Amino acid sequence: MSAAGAALGARLRERDVSAAPAALNLLESTAAGDRAQAAELLAEVSPARLGGEAPAHVIGLTGPPGAGKSTLLSALLRVWRERGRTVAILAVDPSSRRSGGSLLGDRARIDFDPADPGVLIRSTAAGQRLGGLAPATRRSAHALAAAFDIVVIETVGVGQAETEVADVADTVAVVVQPGGGDVLQFLKSGIMEIPDVLVVTKADLGRLAAATRRDLTAALRSLGARATRVIAVSSLPPPSGIEELIEALDEHRAVLDIGARRLHARRAGALSDFVLEHGERGLRAIGGRSAAETLLAAQEPGLEVPALLAVLERGAG
Amino acid sequence: MSGDPPPRLPEPDPPWMMRTYAGHSTARASNELYRRNLQKGQTGLSVAFDLPTQTGYDPDDELARGEVGKVGVPISHRGDMAALMHDIPLGEMNTSMTINATAAWLLALYIVAAEEQGVPEHELQGTTQNDIIKEFLARGTYAFPPAPSMRLTADMIAYTVEHVPKWNPINICSYHLQEAGATPVQEIAYAMSNAIAVLDAARERVPDAQLEQVFGRISFFVNAGVRFIEEHAKLRAMAILWEELGRERYGVQDPRHLRFRYGVQVNSLGLTEAQPENNVQRIVLETLAVTLGRDARARAIQLPAWNEALGLPRPWDQQWSLRIQQVLAYETDILEYPDIFAGSKVMEGLVDELLAGARGEMAVVAEHGGAVEAVPYMKGALVDSHRERIRRIESGEQIVVGQNRFTETELSPLTDDAEGGILVVDPAVEAQQIEAVRHWRAERDQTAVDAALAALAEVARAEDGRQNLMIATIAAARAGATTGEWARTLREVFGSYRAPTGVGEAAAAAPDDELSELRGDVARLQEKLGRRPKILVGKPGLDGHSNGAEQIAVRARDSGMDVVYEGIRLTPAQIAASALQEGVHVVGLSILSGSHRELIPAVIDALREAGVSAPVVVGGIIPEQDVAPLREAGVAAVYTPKDFDITRIMRDIVGLLAANGSSANGSA
Numbered sequence: 001m002s003a004a005g006a007a008l009g010a011r012l013r014e015r016d017v018s019a020a021p022a023a024l025n026l027l028e029s030t031a032a033g034d035r036a037q038a039a040e041l042l043a044e045v046s047p048a049r050l051g052g053e054a055p056a057h058v059i060g061l062t063g064p065p066g067a068g069k070s071t072l073l074s075a076l077l078r079v080w081r082e083r084g085r086t087v088a089i090l091a092v093d094p095s096s097r098r099s100g101g102s103l104l105g106d107r108a109r110i111d112f113d114p115a116d117p118g119v120l121i122r123s124t125a126a127g128q129r130l131g132g133l134a135p136a137t138r139r140s141a142h143a144l145a146a147a148f149d150i151v152v153i154e155t156v157g158v159g160q161a162e163t164e165v166a167d168v169a170d171t172v173a174v175v176v177q178p179g180g181g182d183v184l185q186f187l188k189s190g191i192m193e194i195p196d197v198l199v200v201t202k203a204d205l206g207r208l209a210a211a212t213r214r215d216l217t218a219a220l221r222s223l224g225a226r227a228t229r230v231i232a233v234s235s236l237p238p239p240s241g242i243e244e245l246i247e248a249l250d251e252h253r254a255v256l257d258i259g260a261r262r263l264h265a266r267r268a269g270a271l272s273d274f275v276l277e278h279g280e281r282g283l284r285a286i287g288g289r290s291a292a293e294t295l296l297a298a299q300e301p302g303l304e305v306p307a308l309l310a311v312l313e314r315g316a317g
Numbered sequence: 318m319s320g321d322p323p324p325r326l327p328e329p330d331p332p333w334m335m336r337t338y339a340g341h342s343t344a345r346a347s348n349e350l351y352r353r354n355l356q357k358g359q360t361g362l363s364v365a366f367d368l369p370t371q372t373g374y375d376p377d378d379e380l381a382r383g384e385v386g387k388v389g390v391p392i393s394h395r396g397d398m399a400a401l402m403h404d405i406p407l408g409e410m411n412t413s414m415t416i417n418a419t420a421a422w423l424l425a426l427y428i429v430a431a432e433e434q435g436v437p438e439h440e441l442q443g444t445t446q447n448d449i450i451k452e453f454l455a456r457g458t459y460a461f462p463p464a465p466s467m468r469l470t471a472d473m474i475a476y477t478v479e480h481v482p483k484w485n486p487i488n489i490c491s492y493h494l495q496e497a498g499a500t501p502v503q504e505i506a507y508a509m510s511n512a513i514a515v516l517d518a519a520r521e522r523v524p525d526a527q528l529e530q531v532f533g534r535i536s537f538f539v540n541a542g543v544r545f546i547e548e549h550a551k552l553r554a555m556a557i558l559w560e561e562l563g564r565e566r567y568g569v570q571d572p573r574h575l576r577f578r579y580g581v582q583v584n585s586l587g588l589t590e591a592q593p594e595n596n597v598q599r600i601v602l603e604t605l606a607v608t609l610g611r612d613a614r615a616r617a618i619q620l621p622a623w624n625e626a627l628g629l630p631r632p633w634d635q636q637w638s639l640r641i642q643q644v645l646a647y648e649t650d651i652l653e654y655p656d657i658f659a660g661s662k663v664m665e666g667l668v669d670e671l672l673a674g675a676r677g678e679m680a681v682v683a684e685h686g687g688a689v690e691a692v693p694y695m696k697g698a699l700v701d702s703h704r705e706r707i708r709r710i711e712s713g714e715q716i717v718v719g720q721n722r723f724t725e726t727e728l729s730p731l732t733d734d735a736e737g738g739i740l741v742v743d744p745a746v747e748a749q750q751i752e753a754v755r756h757w758r759a760e761r762d763q764t765a766v767d768a769a770l771a772a773l774a775e776v777a778r779a780e781d782g783r784q785n786l787m788i789a790t791i792a793a794a795r796a797g798a799t800t801g802e803w804a805r806t807l808r809e810v811f812g813s814y815r816a817p818t819g820v821g822e823a824a825a826a827a828p829d830d831e832l833s834e835l836r837g838d839v840a841r842l843q844e845k846l847g848r849r850p851k852i853l854v855g856k857p858g859l860d861g862h863s864n865g866a867e868q869i870a871v872r873a874r875d876s877g878m879d880v881v882y883e884g885i886r887l888t889p890a891q892i893a894a895s896a897l898q899e900g901v902h903v904v905g906l907s908i909l910s911g912s913h914r915e916l917i918p919a920v921i922d923a924l925r926e927a928g929v930s931a932p933v934v935v936g937g938i939i940p941e942q943d944v945a946p947l948r949e950a951g952v953a954a955v956y957t958p959k960d961f962d963i964t965r966i967m968r969d970i971v972g973l974l975a976a977n978g979s980s981a982n983g984s985a
Contacts, residue, residue, distance in 0.1 A: 100836070102880065104882070104899075105818060121899075123899060
């Protein structure tokens with residue numbers, strides 16, 4: 001049986017990471033009873049109950065297939081764990097459009113100690129939306145942020161994917177492999193939002209990696225995005241650039257107005273959940289997207305997503 | 318109308334080398350078996366090592382649990398190798414070793430064992446399989462990442478060409494590709510691409526003048542399926558491609574060096590658990606594929622046993638397979654004629670067709686940057702081919718006698734005995750071997766071992782990679798180091814590696830009626846569970862034969878489930894952690910190595926301890942008499958090779974979850 005939502009939420013609030021698997025089972029469920037329990041769970045980890053924002057650093061990590069995300073995560077995990085930080089990874093894989101099923105292979109590619117209770121890896125399927133987040137991933141990230149030190153949302157894709165991640169993560173890192181010209185083009189043409197950190201993998205490839213890093217830096221400069229750091233890493237032994245990347249991520253988190261970013265994330269999450277549930281027609285009943293945003297902006301900042309969703313549903317009549 | 322008399326050879330050809338792939342329990346027990354086999358007329362040895370030895374672990378390693386002495390003999394140090402070869406004159410013997418990731422180490426132990434018999438290394442004859450690319454593709458007993466693995470291979474080639482000149486340092490294996498589902502075209506193309514990768518790596522390690530000799534020392538290990546006409550054509554095509562490759566890419570001129578030399582083990586994939594006596598006919602016909610035509614005849618043959626789909630074969634089962642070879646070689650007239658297909662338009666046409674297909678596929682591999690870089694591509698292609706093969710059998714398009722047609726049968730007297738007609742390794746062997754290796758470590762000169770391993774690490778670490786790893790490896794073997802220590806030393810320098818699983822690359826299935834119906838069931842189950850049904854598929858233990866697990870994973874995805882596929886070599890703790898963290902509804906485990914009686918209960922204990930109540934289903938080579946104990950240990954369902962219809966297995970699992978469905982989450 002599922003443990004009651006409120007109790008699980010309370011355990012997460014107490015930073016009991018062992019509550020996480022059962023909490024995720026509940027948050028991913030679409031069964032009516034589970035939804036109610038999930039709302040209770042989220043209420044327990046709301047800023048109002050926590051007395052502030054959840055402590056974790058929520059990092060979005062996105063990039064095309066083969067860019068080396070899993071290898072990079074393995075290297076990051078090693079250093080984070082050495083420093084005693086607990087880490088949850090929400091790995092989002094695309095689903096098959098034919099069957100709706102999915103093969104979630106990331107876990108096998110990430111190297112970690114299965115006996116370490118301070119690491120959690122949860123694979124989810126993105127559902128039918130290419131490159132998007134699984135519907136439950138936002139809720140999951142919010143909840144886990146109460147218990148873990150670091151929550152990573154790993155998604156596949158480039159172009160559109162990181163916009164969705166940006167709505168939920170504190171820091172967005174885009175991973176590019178040397179010669180990854182797509183990212184450069186997407187950045188320049190504005191298809192892609194400017195990430196907080198750009199990571200060039202496989203720095204052991206030498207000149208190609210250095211050239212990619214240079215091109216990306218130049219493109220960012222021409223776009224006026226001076227705050228975005230470009231970091232080259234190599235995960236092959238001996239690894240390099242990992243410490244520098246961690247430092248860049250920490251630095252971004254430190255200067256961030258976390259309250260504003262999380263508030264934005266919760267409101268965007270509620271709106272996305274609402275559209276998923278009620279569609280564009282539901283949105284029209286509120287008076288359109290901007291009316292919905294205005295309605296959300298008028299709410300208490302400490303409200304969690306299910307409460308905001310309820311506000312929208314009332315607004316739609 | 319009378320034609321010319323048929324041409325005959327002046328003298329019949331000598332028979333090919335006859336071997337039996339054998340080894341189990343301990344070095345001493347295997348030595349007795351080898352000596353008995355040689356008395357029966359076997360002319361060479363073929364050593365089967367257990368999985369810990371193949372992957373570089375000592376018997377007391379956590380990962381070795383349940384695997385010691387199961388699918389082969391455990392060899393941990395030079396003492397074991399000496400016991401294995403006791404009273405077998407190594408100067409005269411021709412020994413084939415199925416060893417890959419740890420090939421350099423086992424050859425070093427063999428060289429030291431010969432030394433102890435007073436036989437110099439340059440007299441040794443035999444083969445180390447040593448084909449690492451196919452381990453990444455199909456067999457799974459790799460230990461190090463691709464680049465350093467290729468360096469080890471190249472170092473062995475460079476060493477043997479100079480010091481052990483009659484040794485075949487590598488056997489390019491297309492055998493395992495066919496076992497993983499390869500079509501004849503894929504088998505030819507991937508084996509040749511693989512050979513190119515090896516030769517290109519060797520070219521950097523040997524003087525130019527030696528390259529011709531290196532080319533001449535490369536042999537192949539092929540498979541032969543029951544479509545024996547086409548299979549014979551495949552071998553003729555390989556001989557043509559090999560010669561072409563030698564001339565054009567490597568400038569080889571000596572016709573002796575250009576000859577395509579190969580050994581065979583015929584197909585195991587097609588052997589059935591249902592009416593297993595039919596496998597004898599299959600084996601005979603497959604043997605014809607590699608013996609009928611003189612121009613592409615095998616140099617060495619070893620045959621599987623009729624009962625391999627049931628479990629490990631006994632000495633008597635293997636004797637039967639040896640007798641098949643002897644009847645063919647000594648009773649029939651097969652060795653009396655020149656090539657009987659010379660001038661056959663049909664054979665020529667078949668060969669041309671295969672050549673064209675293989676050249677095309679080799680070009681694709683080359684475009685990926687060669688065989689090492691193309692591993693994910695080739696792996697995905699193999700998973701696809703195997704899925705197609707299973708689909709044809711499921712639909713009845715491909716007939717398998719006794720399995721999907723003509724299934725009525727009388728009771729078989731062959732499987733009547735208490736152990737079901739297979740070999741059961743005494744579970745006490747593992748404890749004895751653990752004790753023995755600890756005793757060995759306690760008795761040896763530890764300082765010498767430490768120094769030898771430190772020297773090995775230094776050679777491995779050297780930036781320029783110029784020193785040959787074989788020399789340091791032989792020194793460590795002589796000093797008394799163990800298999801696990803040798804491999805650990807290199808793992809620390811080279812890193813460890815997980816090969817691609819191939820399932821992500823496999824394309825989605827076209828929905829047929831049965832699959833559509835199943836998807837409907839899955840959708841209804843999702844309603845009931847609140848989440849899409851989620852299954853964990855993995856292989857505990859060291860067994861790397863993953864194609865069954867891959868097919869289950871792909872089919873589960875195609876039925877609409879979320880599949881966490883973890884691949885091979887998982888510990889019970891890893892499986893339990895994954896099942897808990899992923900919140901799966903069911904756990905599917907696959908084992909083919911015979912270690913299920915130890916490993917499955919261990920996994921279930923670990924799951925329950927982690928608080929996961931999800932049901933566990935098991936697939937693999939599980940003897941009938943082991944099913945009940947597994948069910949008692951908490952396994953919800955057991956599937957064996959006779960359950961060839963994967964869609965039916967899926968339906969079963971969905972039914973199991975629907976009946977279980979009061980719990981939405983599978984974990985408390």
